[in-house]
Amino acid sequence: MAGSYLYLAPQLPDAIGIREVEYQTPLRIYSSDEKLMAEYGEKRREPVTFDHLPPLFVQAVLAAEDERFFRHAGVDVKGLARAAVELIRYREIRSGGSTITMQVARNFFLDREQRFLRKFNEIVLAMQIEHILTKEQILELYLNKIYLGHRSYGAQAAAKVYYGKDIGELTLPQLAMIAGLPKAPSAYNPITNPERAVQRRNWILGRMHETGAITEEQMEQARQAPVTARYHTSRPEVEGAYVAEMARLAVADIIPGDLYTQGLRVITTVDSKRQEAAVRALREGLHEYDERHGYRGPLAEVDAGSLPELAWPQGDDAEAAPEDEAPQPELARAEEQDQESLSNDVVAWLDTFKDQPAYGPLRTAIVTEIREDAAAVLLGDGKQAVVAWKDISWARPALRKGYVGEKPKQVADVLKVGNVVYLRPVDDKNGAHWRLAQLPQAQSALVSLDPETGALQALQGGYSFSASNFNRAMQGQRQAGSVFKPFVYTAALENGFTPATIINDAPVVYDSAELGKAWRPKGSSGRFYGPTRMREALYRSLNLVSIRILRQVGIEQTMETLKEFGLPYDRFQRDLSLALGSGSLTPLELATAYAMFANGGYRVAPWYIDRIEDRDGHVLWRAPEVLRCDLPCADERARIATEEAAWEQREQLPTLLEREEVSLGNNNRDDQPPETLQPPPVLAPRTLDPEVAWLMNSMLQDVIKRGTGRQASSLGRKDLAGKTGTTNNHVDAWFSGYAPSLVTTVWVGLDTPTSLGWGEYGGRAAPPIWTSYMGKALDGVPETSLRQPPGIVSVRIDPKSGLVARSGNSNAIFEYFREDDVPEQESPYNDGSGGSPEQIF
Numbered sequence: 001m002a003g004s005y006l007y008l009a010p011q012l013p014d015a016i017g018i019r020e021v022e023y024q025t026p027l028r029i030y031s032s033d034e035k036l037m038a039e040y041g042e043k044r045r046e047p048v049t050f051d052h053l054p055p056l057f058v059q060a061v062l063a064a065e066d067e068r069f070f071r072h073a074g075v076d077v078k079g080l081a082r083a084a085v086e087l088i089r090y091r092e093i094r095s096g097g098s099t100i101t102m103q104v105a106r107n108f109f110l111d112r113e114q115r116f117l118r119k120f121n122e123i124v125l126a127m128q129i130e131h132i133l134t135k136e137q138i139l140e141l142y143l144n145k146i147y148l149g150h151r152s153y154g155a156q157a158a159a160k161v162y163y164g165k166d167i168g169e170l171t172l173p174q175l176a177m178i179a180g181l182p183k184a185p186s187a188y189n190p191i192t193n194p195e196r197a198v199q200r201r202n203w204i205l206g207r208m209h210e211t212g213a214i215t216e217e218q219m220e221q222a223r224q225a226p227v228t229a230r231y232h233t234s235r236p237e238v239e240g241a242y243v244a245e246m247a248r249l250a251v252a253d254i255i256p257g258d259l260y261t262q263g264l265r266v267i268t269t270v271d272s273k274r275q276e277a278a279v280r281a282l283r284e285g286l287h288e289y290d291e292r293h294g295y296r297g298p299l300a301e302v303d304a305g306s307l308p309e310l311a312w313p314q315g316d317d318a319e320a321a322p323e324d325e326a327p328q329p330e331l332a333r334a335e336e337q338d339q340e341s342l343s344n345d346v347v348a349w350l351d352t353f354k355d356q357p358a359y360g361p362l363r364t365a366i367v368t369e370i371r372e373d374a375a376a377v378l379l380g381d382g383k384q385a386v387v388a389w390k391d392i393s394w395a396r397p398a399l400r401k402g403y404v405g406e407k408p409k410q411v412a413d414v415l416k417v418g419n420v421v422y423l424r425p426v427d428d429k430n431g432a433h434w435r436l437a438q439l440p441q442a443q444s445a446l447v448s449l450d451p452e453t454g455a456l457q458a459l460q461g462g463y464s465f466s467a468s469n470f471n472r473a474m475q476g477q478r479q480a481g482s483v484f485k486p487f488v489y490t491a492a493l494e495n496g497f498t499p500a501t502i503i504n505d506a507p508v509v510y511d512s513a514e515l516g517k518a519w520r521p522k523g524s525s526g527r528f529y530g531p532t533r534m535r536e537a538l539y540r541s542l543n544l545v546s547i548r549i550l551r552q553v554g555i556e557q558t559m560e561t562l563k564e565f566g567l568p569y570d571r572f573q574r575d576l577s578l579a580l581g582s583g584s585l586t587p588l589e590l591a592t593a594y595a596m597f598a599n600g601g602y603r604v605a606p607w608y609i610d611r612i613e614d615r616d617g618h619v620l621w622r623a624p625e626v627l628r629c630d631l632p633c634a635d636e637r638a639r640i641a642t643e644e645a646a647w648e649q650r651e652q653l654p655t656l657l658e659r660e661e662v663s664l665g666n667n668n669r670d671d672q673p674p675e676t677l678q679p680p681p682v683l684a685p686r687t688l689d690p691e692v693a694w695l696m697n698s699m700l701q702d703v704i705k706r707g708t709g710r711q712a713s714s715l716g717r718k719d720l721a722g723k724t725g726t727t728n729n730h731v732d733a734w735f736s737g738y739a740p741s742l743v744t745t746v747w748v749g750l751d752t753p754t755s756l757g758w759g760e761y762g763g764r765a766a767p768p769i770w771t772s773y774m775g776k777a778l779d780g781v782p783e784t785s786l787r788q789p790p791g792i793v794s795v796r797i798d799p800k801s802g803l804v805a806r807s808g809n810s811n812a813i814f815e816y817f818r819e820d821d822v823p824e825q826e827s828p829y830n831d832g833s834g835g836s837p838e839q840i841f
Contacts (some may be wrong), residue, residue, distance in 0.1 A: 003670040023047050023144055024153075024614055025263035027251070029244040031272040038244030040261035043162060045153040047615075048138040053155065054168055055086070056141065056213065060179035061777045063207035064102040070135055073296065074101040074126035087565060091636075094244045100142050101126040103182075103575035107145050151232060158746055162190060164232035173217060173225035174221065176204045190229035192765060198227060238272045239279050241465035242473065243456070250609055254621055263615030268608050269455040277444045277776035278458035281748075283360060285769035286440040286463055287424065289748065291755055294405065295414065296399030296438055302352045302366060304418035308345040310368045312376050313384035330498065349378050352418075353420040356380075359464040362422040362437060370411045372446040377423065377434075387423065391435035402757035435764045437528025439463070444769060445472035447587045448744040448777065451595035451620075453626045454604030454684070458777070470751070476748060477571075482541045482708075483725025483734040484581030486696060487593070489538055491561035492549045493692045500701055500802035500815045500823060503545045503740055506530060508548075510576060521547055521580065533802050535815070538699050542723065543580055550579035564687040565593040566603050581725060590736050591745035594813040596736040597697050598719065600786055602628050603690030614674065624679040630686045638681065644680045691818045697721055697786050711767040712737060715775050718785045726769065727754045733765035740784045742777060789817050798826050 014356070022031035026041025035133045062069050098106070105125035129138065147380040148158035158178050159167040180188045180200035197365040202223045209219040219388045247266050251259060301438040342350070350364055357365045358380065365377040365385070373389040395414045397405035408414050414436070415421070424437040440463055461471035470476070492501070504526050523543045529536075537545035550558055555574050562569040572583035593605050602627065614622040629636045701722035708724040712735075723735020731753050737744040748765040749756060756765060798805045803826035819824070 007205060008439035012730070023263065024261035027248065027259045027262070027264050027266070027321060028480070029240075029247045029266045029268065031238050031240065031268060031275060033265060033272050035272045037236050037238050037240035037268070037270070037275075038248070038839045039234045039236075040248055042151060043153045043261070044151045044157045045144070046156040046160065047144045047154060048135040048140075048156045048167065052168065053176060054170070056172055057167065057170075059211070059213035060176050060204055061143065061182075062100075063211055063213065064179050064204045065182060066212060067207070069100050069139070072099060075099060075123050088683070094191065098122065099126060101129055101138050102141050104138055104145070105129060105797060106327075107142075109699045112437055117553075119374075132475035137479040146182050147185055148181040149189045150191070160234070161232055162229040164235075167313060171225070172214065172223075173201060173205070173222040174228065176208070176222065176395075177200045177227075177229060180204050190227050191231055192228045193747045194229075197229075202326075238270075238275050239695055240268075240270060240275050240459075241469075242461035242471050243268060243270055243275070243459045245465070245469065246459075246474065247473070247609055251612060252608075264620075264646060265615070265617070266615040267610045267613065269450075269457070269610050270459070271609065271777075274448060274777045275322075275460075277773050278448060278460045279360075281471055281674045281769050281772035281776070282444050282446050282460050282490075282753065283463060284442055284772060285746075285748070285765075286439060287682075288768060289442055289760070290438060290440040291754070292404075293402055293441075295395035296398045296441075298415075298419035298421050299356055299364070299414075300420040300669040302418040304368075307348055307352070307835045308375070310345060310349065310378065310384065311384055312369055322817055346378065346382050349381060350380070353380070356420060357466075358422075359439060359467045361424050362439065363424070363434075364425050365421055365434075367415050367417050367421065370415055370417060372410050372412075374416050375411050377421070379423070385434050387434050387436060391426070391433060395436055396813065402755065439467060441471060441750065442748060442765075443468070443758060444746065444748045444766075445476060445587045446744065446746050446769065446773060447473045447591040448742060448773070449591050449604075449606055450602065450627075451594055451598035451740070451743045454592065454595065454606045455610075456606055457610035458744075458773075459608075468751075472587070472589045472751075473584055476747070477586055478753075479727040480581035480583060480585045480590065480734045480748060481591065481727040481732055481734060482543075482546075482581055483547050483736050483745075484583060484585075485538065485541065485579070485725075486578050486597070486700060486723055487562060487565060487567070488546055488550050488553075488558060488694060489699065490688070491536065491553050491558040492534065492698055493695055494522050494561060494689065494820065495553050495557060497534060497549070497553075498815075498817050498821045498823065499533065499695060499804075500797050500817070501669065502531045502802045503534060503537060503548050504530060505532045505537065505542045507546050508544060508547070519576070523574075529784075530802070533799065535699050535702060538723075539702040539705075541703075541708050546579040547576050564603070565596055566687075567593055567597075581727065587745045587747045590734070593745055594722075594736045594745065595743045596688050597700060598740050598743045598786075601686050601690050601693035602684045603687045604684045605682060607682075618673045619676045620674055622676055622678040625681040626684055627681045628684045628686070633683055633685050638762055640680050641681065691791045694786055694789055694792055695816060695818070700737075704733060709735065709767060711736065712771050712774070715771060717778065717783055719785055720774075722770075726760075730757065730760045731755055734762060735766035735770040737770060737774075739781070740777055740786060741781055742774070744770060744774060744777070792816055793819055795822055797823070801826050 023045055025045045025047065026039050026043060027037060029038045030036055041668050077136050102122040105122050108376065133141070134198045137460070144154040147153055148155070152158040154159040156167045158181065159165055159170055162178065163170060169601070175803050177197060180197065183200070187193060188197045188200040188668045203221045205214070205222050208214045209216055219229045234478055246511060247268055251264070253265055255264070312537050349368065353364055353366050358364050364380045367375050368378050368384070369376040377385050377387055379385060382477045385653045385787055389411060391412055392414050396407050399405055400790060422439065424434045424435040426433055430787045444570060445459065445462065448457075449455065450457055459473050462468050462475040508521070521543055528544070529540065529542060532540075532542060532545060534545070534549070555578065557750050559574070562572070567585070568589065573579055588606055592604065595604055596602065607623060610623050611619050627636055700723060703723050704720045709722050712720055712722065717739065719739045720737060722735060725734030725736070726732070731749060734746065735749040738744065746766045746769045748769070794814050794816055797815045798809055799805060799811060799813050806826060809826075
């Protein structure tokens, strides 16, 4: 043996490397308060320390795998002798005689091919490992490394996969079940092979009794326990699959190499409470829209004649809707259920619709019985529920072109036994209950930013990432409609117009070479208001006024203003239709531009990754600092240029992951944490005059107070401002608005540009989502207001002429102006029309 050791030892890997082992753990994306949003990687692994493992679990593993673990020096001579006898007697390998230490050596250093030489190598490495690590450290390595089925590696991951709990929360029979998996994760799997798994579990319980780990009473009680294991997906704490995917792609640009085994932790800027509010508001708004446009029928129809009859659910048998639906994994999931505990009758019904996917909060169910005022249903998890008539009565049949049929009078007009349908949980003044639902045909996107820095607070790119992973928030370019008008009005204010400037709202025909034909624009209401002040024209969203403003300011001059906002002006048509929002924007681009109204004129860029950490919590990369500055920002630009030059030199060094390996080598993980890399600061220059920004904020507040965005005033805040938007034929509906601390844009439409239906103006489809979200997002946030610049004055004007009012004018109102733009006083002989002929006509 000594000769074998001396011969083999020099040819083997250095066992000292076991000290520096790094587990292959997935990439995880978190909110700013470190709540899990998504996990990426084939291996589900959550390494834990030995102290975190329950003593009963350790004893169960030792009873199953290596009873004399704490008594041998890495090699169990009795076990090897037993394996040799079995080999001679049966002429095949019945048991390998491997100790846990030998398995650690094989898992970390060797392949799994069964050869005699490999066994000798295991022995040599095991002896070396025993000299390097304590018994507890070896067990910790073993129980974090081993594969335990269903993509789970390690005991903690297995506890989450099979029972949805922490390893420390499991019962004795559950611990014994997991302890039986290392020998054969497939053969003894409690999900795919429950009978053999129970046999293995009961054998381990018997061995634990023999070793004195448990009493006979504990053993018998645990042996009688039913199989409770079922597959638990990796469930996020916050639903943010669209944001998580954005972060994953961004991290791939920052850190090269295999991201999905390094255990990286990506902390985003997303606020978990605001993200949850965004998802909930968006879905609720889409369901409200969907119900207005009728019921399209069941997902499927099952012939229930051959199925057993199920009793009408009573009392505790009736499943209530969850009061607060937990975030669901964003994938088309099968319902998690323990079919062992279900009756054969229930299973027969479940088999008829088990392949129907579920999205977000939607749950699949089959109608088992109907009455005049309610329907009994069986949910995909095997539980029964009752859906009341008030949650079915909305389902008028959907007809062509957005029309709906007659209102149903009883449940039978909508449902019949065997219908497979969607239900969604609703929690209102009547408590938690189920409501008939369908996957909305319309889609929506919501983006919410901190206007001071551009940090993303919440984002939802559609109803469900699993239903469609197209991120409408940052990829969906749609015509902006009237939500674009504030940028045209800003150009006007920069070029001598005031909120009191009179513009004529009247029919007009343009025969322009730019447009190629005669153009007869009209307002959405068909009504004309005549000479109208700019402030009033904005909150009424008058199309013809916007066109006249653009014509007077000029398209080229307006394009310069769009550059100030950072808008993609090169995508826009250079004609008068620009005034009506013919240009296409994404919700993220629009929200970023509106942030300038909220922050007083500073152009910020959106960002959403705060920092990237390694598996030990060391910060590898941190987001650059955002610096606000007033143009020309010369000093800041010079300093940043110097830092950028140093950054470029640093980029010639090894990559982040290589750099971490260098700094963590030589067993100095605690003494030499990796260097944190932070790019040079990012400038947020003031590109909009503070006086113009303040005036636009004042005008946009009127949209909420008395204009098309009045629904938002239900929040009872005085610091809200914004603008609605609708495109031709109601194809797109928008609302973009803000409080000084938060800017949010909502879009509603169909993925294939089609009319949302008659009456679906921006003021109807989008504001309910915006209002619902902002109500929760601003809860507890005190009201604030933009500081009024010193160059702004308040003057009494005549509302008809827009001129400074005479002292005796009883109709006078107050208006704000820049000091240099205060109009002249009205003449005693003024006819009330005001303005110049060019402005009016």
